[in-house]
Amino acid sequence: MEKRRDNRFYLRDSDPSLNERDIYVELDINGVIRASAIDISLFGLGLVIHEINERQIENFKSMDEVFIKLYMGSEVMFLGVKSVWNRLLSEAGKMVFKSGVRINIISPEDKLKLSTLIEKMRNARVE
Secondary structure, three states: OOOOOOOOEEHHHOOOOOOOOOEEEEEEOOOEEEEEEEEEOOOEEEEEEOOOOHHHHHHHHHOOOEEEEEEEOOEEEEEEEEEEEEEEEEEOOEEEEEEEEEEEEEOHHHHHHHHHHHHHHHHHOOO
């Protein structure tokens, strides 16, 4: 059952020409960490981080607000997010950190930009 207040757009359902290099996030938690965005909405993101240490995980979990840069193609947006859930998993013998974050801070300009980019990806989706 879907309990989110907003519908997320799963990036794997979008234009197949898009990939991890086109849509990603940078977080600064004791060093810059790059995360893949797996789903996105105007209110939150699903993230996967492949290279993160225990100290960074604990800092991420304990922070009230994390400021991130969201890169979507040539566009860059600055967001303040809060972790809503997270999991540390083992995939193919490597540790992977997954998290869902809620967007708490976004400028009106970046919100409009994000909305436009999500709509473009929805329209480009392969059925």
